[in-house]
Amino acid sequence: MLDLLVPRYPDVMTIARRNERRWWILFLVVCVLTGVIVVLLRRRMSPESVLAFLIFGGVLIATAIQPRFGVYAILGLTLFGDRSLHPWYPFTKNLSSPESIMYVSDSFSLSPQELAIVWTLVVWLVRAATERRLRIHFGPLFWPAAIFLVFNAIGLVYGLANGGNRVIALWEVRSIFYLPLMLLLAGNLIETRAHLNTLFWVATIALFAKGVAGVWYVHDVLKWDLAGVERIAEHAMSIHFNFFFVLLVAAWLYRDSATRRFSMTLMAPFVLFSLVANFRRAGFLTLGMALGLIVLLLYIENRRLFFIIAPTGAVSLLAYLIVFWNNQGPIGILARAVRSVIGQPSARDAASNVYRDLENINIMFNIRMSPLTGIGFGNKFHMIVPLPDISVFEWWEYITHNSIMWVWMKIGVIGFYGLILLLALTMLYGARMVRLMPYGQLRVFALTATLYIFTHFVYAYVDMSWENGSMVFVGTMMGVINALPQIATEKPLPVRPWRVFSSQPVTNNTA
Template identity: 90%
Template sequence: MLDLLVLRYPDVMTVARRNERRWWLLFLAVCLLAGVVMFLLRRRMSPESVLSFLIFGGVLFATAVQPRFGVYAILGLTLFGDRSLHPWYPFTKNLSSRESIMFVSDSFSLSPQEITIVWTLVVWLVRAATERRLRIHFGPLFWPAAIFLVFNAIGLVYGLANGGNRVIALWEVRSIFYLPLMLLLAGNLIENRAQLNTLFWIATIALFAKGVAGVWYVHDVLKWDLEGVERIAEHAMSIHFNFFFVLLIAAWLYRDSAARRFSMMLMAPFVLFSLVANFRRAGFLTLGIAVGLIVLLLYIENRRLFYIIAPTGTIAMAAYLVVFWNNQGPLGILARAIRSVIGQPSARDAASNIYRDLENINIMFTIRQAPLTGIGFGNKFYIVVPMPDISVFEWWEYITHNSIMWVWMKIGVIGFYALILLLAITMLYGARMVRLMPRGQMRVFALTATLYIFTHFVYAYVDMSWENGSMVFVGTMMGVINALPQIAAGKPAPIWPWRVFTPPPNEPRT
């Protein structure tokens, strides 16, 4: 009987051999992991280091079993990391970073984050080849992102050819490469609503954990004294928290699951406290813009609710500004941010504004010297107007706060237009997905992803925003937007024409 079945369906033995090879590969991976552990123990690494390598090995193993686990791990582990809150955290740091608990060698300049991105990409493509399934969905966003990436690569080569510092040039550009890679991975490996829901839960939990870490930092290090504290974490933490609050508002607006709505309400105080303690004016203002856009969308979709929420919110905001306009404590941070924008900043905020104004003058002068090609990565921008000393930031002569015009300054006008094209297509397509997705969870995801990208690049106009964590987050959200039509429609993966035949389910297999 088995011989007849093999003759009739020759792919049965092929599938069996393929499964056998897969299990052998997994066995070899376990042996390799065991060998790495023995090597670490022989080097007498600390228990924390050994545990970190074990967890990292587990991430790579899980990704080998199911590539989408790599996307989950990359996003979650990246969002939790912060150089200020936990400088020992290893995932986003090179294995040559001595403060990382996964330090290996001074010459090992890759990070676990980069290794995981490449590993996930390789595993996905190898599985597509061995299973003879072509599941590559480029969508409308990948090619604009790829074009932008090409101009960044040209800017790297041009900068090095013109005497740019190689180390600084690579640090400037390396995180930008994460964006199209994460767009491609998230847009292809997240295939259905359950997986998309899991991805958003992972991002939510990672941000909540960072919020808790911020509260603990204020308690343990600052002893609850925020007087004179400029920030408690990296600048990007504030813009990442915008995702949390937009998701929370959208979940209530479109009646997402009760589990998400009520659990996020319990998490929100920790995230809000850390957001306030980080004192980023741009973070508050971009969050306000996102809320304003949600209210505008409410006017289009639900006029009755709009006429309840909009007047109430306006009155509440006006009352807050009246009470806290001159407040210098944590509760007055939002009022101070608004006051700073309309021309009445505090001494600290005024100094920050002046620095950015002087920096923008130098950016524009540099752009005028090489408008077509830019100065390339690894080269200092021209300083024709002296700026206050911020040499504590070692790359202050290379990287500017205005991250949008910085692109033009580095890679020229055509590369700058490539960025504008990418952002324009992303916003147009994201807005279209918000309108086309069915009300409920899918529209929550579409709205949150689109508004996060929008607020990120509004924030980028006034603060540094091309670091690795933000590029992973932005690329993942672009991938989500790219994949939404396929996920909503539940379309199966396309198949290569030469894929082996699979017996129908009603045929005997033994």
């Protein structure tokens, strides 16, 4: 086993044999996929379904050729998906979902997303082992994530042993398993600045495409009438868009490539419109917190720029709040979000706040009843105070809005501390990477990944956030943070900072 960890330099014949073996494997994969397509055609599936399977087959083939393509595809295809904007979208849905264009059978309960994650993991490990270069980088974040995963597995077993519903238990916990897997894949397969840059472009384009889909939904379905609309997409879309805007601000602040800065600026109106139309107060407030932390970082790194931006931003925000404090239209959504937090919510927001308060009472009751083990997955939480009827959400008796305390309620205090340990180490290590990465693109990526994870788990305190899309995104960003020290050892590209904003020349420091 130890010899797998020692780098070897094979001769020409060995390389030729490996290349021949790769091509035979690829040929067999193509044959299998061709057979699958023939079966689909014989079942007289729609052209859209056949096209979806062809695209998915292309993803699997590309991953077999280069495993990191699987990471790109998993992240991009996951971020574009949304059950409300396009319910037909198949990647994040089981192959047993009738509304999916990749529906196969009622008994096939795996999704293309899960198949892609497993396939990428297997291809990577098999190729690395056969080429005798298996060197797995766990980093400081994988083991806390693995410990948290173990406690979730224990919570699953405990819940089923105590009469929990098997189907609901698996739905509750399955997406949490994506987090350490994506952390491991991204932390090992994203190895260079170019890989990292491609990964962030994939996420950016996917979020832009979702923003365009949101604009089209408002135009085509709502006819530009947002009156009385609670949301246009899944709740998680708003928190995902935080990544886009943090990346945009960081790219201008640290002078990333002109292509990224100007292209994202052109994309921003579409994403911003969909963010506003989705009406998520927590999304706005967490984005504001992220931007506030960036301003605080400016105070540490560049006080001249801080004293230009901070007063201007504060005066602009104050003026906006004064002008739009009572505005009920889309342009006043941020003012309403601030107003609801300080104690003057609208009727709808007040009802939402009351529901969460009652739900928190029930959460704390269940925690006091089973503080050590939790109630386990698949079991309903006990309600000492009745909740308003939201039975339109079929699992409202199992899953709560407060996703942080929900963990304690489900898997007990030790598992809850495992989550806190994972979050604390991620924030500490992420902040360290922000300070150590060289000025320019790597610092942009470090700051964006760290702040996205921060905003996600702040958001998790008030809304459901353990769904599959968010876990893939969070796991990938944790993997990015894990991989940054190795990536930074490459020869850095020359970066010329904006000296008009800098009192001292900026040096390139590597981790």
